[in-house]
Amino acid sequence: xxxxxxxxxxxxxxxxxxxxxxxxxxxxxxxxxxxxxxxxxxxxxxxxxxxxxxxxxxxxxxxxxxxxxxxxxxxxxxxxxxxxxxxxxxxxxxxxxxxxxxxxxxxxxxxxxxxxxxxxxxxxxxxxxxxxxxxxxxxxxxxxxxxxxxxxxxxxxx
Numbered sequence: 001x002x003x004x005x006x007x008x009x010x011x012x013x014x015x016x017x018x019x020x021x022x023x024x025x026x027x028x029x030x031x032x033x034x035x036x037x038x039x040x041x042x043x044x045x046x047x048x049x050x051x052x053x054x055x056x057x058x059x060x061x062x063x064x065x066x067x068x069x070x071x072x073x074x075x076x077x078x079x080x081x082x083x084x085x086x087x088x089x090x091x092x093x094x095x096x097x098x099x100x101x102x103x104x105x106x107x108x109x110x111x112x113x114x115x116x117x118x119x120x121x122x123x124x125x126x127x128x129x130x131x132x133x134x135x136x137x138x139x140x141x142x143x144x145x146x147x148x149x150x151x152x153x154x155x156x157x158x
Contacts, residue, residue, distance in 0.1 A: 017050035027091045031056045034063060035088040038078035046085060049075045053089070054114050054149070061156035063089065064102075064110055067148040068128075076148055087152055094154050102149030108140040110149055 021035040055064040067076040131139040
């Protein structure tokens with residue numbers, strides 16, 4: 001993975017899901033992508049981003065996302081400064097969901113579960129972190145040190 005968030009055309013492509021959520025088309029993503037609305041830590045204005053859901057456990061009420069560029073992304077720094085205002089998953093809306101940050105060990109375990117659940121996506125992700133398709137524990141630890149995991153606690157379903 002690049003050491004910095006994308007710019008130019010890649011940034012435009014990454015922003016497209018935000019526009020779809022704003023147009024109330026979040027149902028197109030099911031539970032694979034989530035919109036997170038935070039308060040800008042400097043501006044104080046509402047900021048929203050759409051993130052890939054790494055894990056979702058509806059019955060337990062847990063949703064996990066990662067910051068692929070470590071702690072340098074605005075949404076992650078905004079969450080460090082204060083709680084999310086809203087989280088939208090498909091057609092569901094969760095006001096002010098509590099969240100917690102994963103440590104490196106928890107993030108490594110989560111990445112390994114992601115690898116098993118989404119082997120095709122893992123192949124793309126693994127290239128950016130210089131890990132094998134079936135990574136060693138050391139490779140997972142190194143990858144986990146480069147990303148940041150966040151768990152949102154949602155009302156349990158079912």
